[in-house]
Amino acid sequence: MPPSFGSRLYQLSRDCKTMTHLNQILAQIVHAGVSNHQSSVSALVAFSASSPAGDLHIASLLFAHMEDPGSFAYNSMIQGLVNAGFAEEALSFYTRMAMARGEGSRPDKFTFPFVVKACALLSAVGTGKGIHGRVLQLGLSLDPYVCSGLVCMYSEFSELSEARTLFDETPERDPVLWNSMIGGYAKCGLMEAARQLFEEMPCKNVGSYNAMMGGYVKLGRMDCAIKMFEEMPTRDIVSWNTMIGAHARSGSVGIAWELFGRAPERKVSTWGAIISGFAQSSQFDDALEALKRMLVEGARPNKAILVSALSSCSHLGALEQGIWIHGFVEKLGLMLDDTLGASLIDMYSKCGFLRGAKSVFEDMQNKGVCTWTSMIYGLAIHGHSHEALDLFTEMERLQIRPNNITFVSMLSACSHAGLVDRGHEIFSRMSQVYGMNPTIEHYTCMVDLLSRANQKKAARQLIGSMPIEPDVFVWGALLGGFSLHWRHMLMNEDLGKKLARLDPGDSGTYVLASNIYASTGQWNDAMRMRTMMTDLGVRKKPGCSFIEVDQIVHEFLAGGKVHPMSRKIYEMLDHIYREMKTEVPQFSQWVLEFNTRLCTNGYGERMNR
Template identity: 30%
Template sequence: MRSLKPMKNLNFPSSLVKSSNTHFTNSTNLNHDPTLLYCISLTCFSRVFFVLDSTTTTNRGLEFADQMFDKLLKRNVISWTATISRLARTGGEKEAIGLFKSMLLHGERPNYVTFLSVIRAIGMMRSNHLSQEVHAFVIKMGFESEISVVTALLGLYSSHGIANALQLFNQIDKKDLILWSAMVAACSKNGQFSEAIENFRKMQCFGINNVSLVSVLPACAYLGALLLGKQIHGFSIKREFFSDTNLQNSLVDMYAKCGKLDASRIVFDGIPKKDLISWKIMIFGCSENRDPRQALAMFLNMRSHFEPDEITVRNALAACSQMKELSFGSGLHCYLLKSGFSIYVSVGTELLRMYADFSEVETSKVLFDELCHKDLIAWSVMISVYARAGHPDQALGIFKQMHLENEKPNEITLVSLLKACSSLGAQVHGKTIHAYVIRVEYSSNAFLTSSLIDFYCKLGRIREGRALFDKLFNKDLICWSSMINGYGMNGCGSEALETFSKMLEYEVKPNDAVFTSVLSACSHCGLVDEGWKWFYSMKEDYGISPTLLHYACIVDLLSRRGEIEEALKFIQKMPLKPDASIWGALLAGCRTTGSDIGVMELAAEHLFELNPHNTSYYVILSNLYAENGRWGDVERLRNLVKEKKLRKAAGCSMIETKW
């Protein structure tokens, strides 16, 4: 056997790692001296079973081991190992380790196959402490150079991080193909994708197998390394690895994550023996690439081959949310009730999220109340439902219930709460949340800090918002957008544009949301020239096509300046069909500037058509008629509202109370 360099910096118990005497590596002495083996076994492995012996389950495992020992007709290393191996393969990991201890206590020296089975059992138990202990015992027994044992240990360590696995790998002088493949898999499993690809390139002189290909493809997927993924695809076809279903599944996943859904579908369709994983990957890939219709079609097709599992059902529900068609979601909900999936907390939470996306507040509340066990996600979703639906007081009420249940909020929960506080103007509650953010050290979370900036700016406390912004070391796009929008809503147009210019200096590429904040700031502050400049710059300099929100900002900008005719011409030339925000901005501008009543009526007619149940438009037009002395039209509008049985939303006042 090859000798290894001594391991350094691995946190092994020193009493187990240091050599005791020459008998440890002398198999002849061990075989002829069971008493010595017994002493060594107790010295080296007693700590391994210290935790195990303290549990009832393990005591049963040791009793089971004794029973198994009594039944063995031929008690040698082969029979011991065969029994341990069978237990490790069939979920009896604690019984396997208990039998291994009995084997040592009965003076039988394990071989490397025995260790492979024991390592497998420890891997199923996910115990980092036992991983280190068995490694130390492997060294004591002289199997540290057995390449199959080292490979198994590397896989064991990779379940607890990459550091020890990498150190063990680097200690091996002569690596074989299987060990290289294990290292690539370990890197991918621990999110070290660049290292996985680098090791894959280094191992090519040793050969390539299907395991290494399957292990490196997730790294290609997460890094967006499409070219390397294509090369692996071609190589797999050339070397006849392509018939392996696991490899084909990995290729489907790689193409989908790289945004090549058509290629992903071609590979999927070519899989002769699709398993459940094949369907799950394809459904998730469609949803991830914003093709919910195809995702649901895949889900329906899958049911003729396999019964969906919990994860697949959740992906299908997410696809229903993306497709924005409630009927599909309701139909799927009925299927889940019939098939019993609704008992799963994760499925119930995903259903809750789906109805929340459709703004079905009452249905969401019913589902929330029916959940037997409400996890953090369920509480967060329900708070978000109320905050987004314009019921901030109820959002805070749910948070109070959550607090009484001793459920701690996370960053997502706090973002929804801050939105509710902003809507209510609940300054005390918002500052309490801010204090909590500092106490639990969430201040470095850029998304949460952006919500705090937005909260303070909506209360007119622009200085506090700016202080939070300046403290951020790494400012992301959302933070910049929040600060620009905060300045804009407080009438600080110059500061908003200055902040935007700073963002560009830091080479942060703006998106459509940032441009909405910039144009809104120009609109609020009457910066016409700057507004036109950045509106045209969107497409010309940044390749961003203006949306209805951007057009609405320009209409608002022109209307506020009294340029109603120009605003109307701009609307008529729009490549998109105007929505309520466009006509609403024009109507508001007409009211402010006292413009031509004909333009007002045109805007109002479009608004009545687009949103017939919104009484505020009728009120605005009625007031405009009254200001122009057209009392007959005022009476006509009142009668129209009565005929349609519309009711004006009642006004309300709010005061902030303590929690």
């Protein structure tokens, strides 16, 4: 082949913009001999791994066919893997790179910023410090680009003194390094230190303002964030997204949409900010409405947006809309990764369609911990406890490491099936096998398990041995499984006051104590709890429920009368109530017991008639 052909091929590879172009160029490379055009293959690896239009799987295949990958190809793979969230795989490539014999394959200043980012993502403190040592050996610690990566890593580890030492020892500090240090303080909530460094920064840029604004938003100091936003000389997409998302998360629907309308450009990330923000603030209807607007405007949602939409469907019980989103995922040809697959399973389970959840789970090729956990949880809430336990056993057999939520689901399954011994075994495995410290949620499940099994003494002993302060849900789980006689004895120990002290501003604690007093006939104490609520200005957030009819979700608030059919609904409820009082013996006592059971399991008041 003439030299000009190789040069032309290399230029085409560098200019590659689509997978179609890649396939055309690759056909020429294969025809000419891959070994003769390693630089062109390396350029295609870079496109496939790092470009939004690329494909990491294709990049891996191309890389595997390179006889002697250079640092450029290694760096491209590491960068692509880290940006896609595959931190462990990125570190594996770094290890291969460090062990490679070729002179052109050694790690350089473009390698380490992404390698230390992988360590930060994995919270791999020991590995990160080891790589820092390698940076020192290679004399790269003073490079601002490398130093910025290390500062970010130590900030993620909450080792800000180490991060500040690196910052102070770097003689040439570019804006990226300044912003990394400011961002480190902001992420850890040290806004005074961040502000001081911000004021000292000689040439502030949009990234500096964004770091400060993000820190204020994280701490809930919206007044400071808004002021910073208004003071910005120029704003980029991150600035707008930060403020739109912050207002959406705080439930300020109108302001979020107003800012959204003012944004000079709307990218997918902007839609993501408002949709995920609404979902996180329980504005589920607004989240789904925003998704509809996005589609009407011709924008294509990414996986993160679809996950937020599916979460909204789960909370609303909007099965029809969830099924439509599932169909849309298939229409887009999106592969179900661990997060998206888990969201679909969770949606189907919470909407009561367990068969749909099982179908998604069985069809998935690569199941991660989130997928397994969602399926276990779905089986547990539908009463299929033994099936959930079998799935957990299979998960362990495949060496998929469970997480905290997996264990909450498993303990819940044991509780509903009355499997005390198996529950103890799973609770012990958390710390003894997986090195996880039980959280308040795990203790709540164990107390609930023991209480339901009538093991009162063991339940109280477990609460007494807890290394963390029991909250209202722990006490609720204890009382929920006890008879009226035992509840009366416990409340005589003035457990009501103890509950109220747990969180004086939380209405749930007073409601729980009041209802338990009522269930034991201690009406004066029940009224005392309600009076304490009033005197302290604590207001109970009304409960709400959702019903989906023909893809329209109807919201009902406890005692609310805003629904257009409220009068007819209340008339029908009164009719049903009167019929039940006539037909069901001791109906009033049953209502009281049912109400108490709901409250002691953390669900709040459901029936107050």
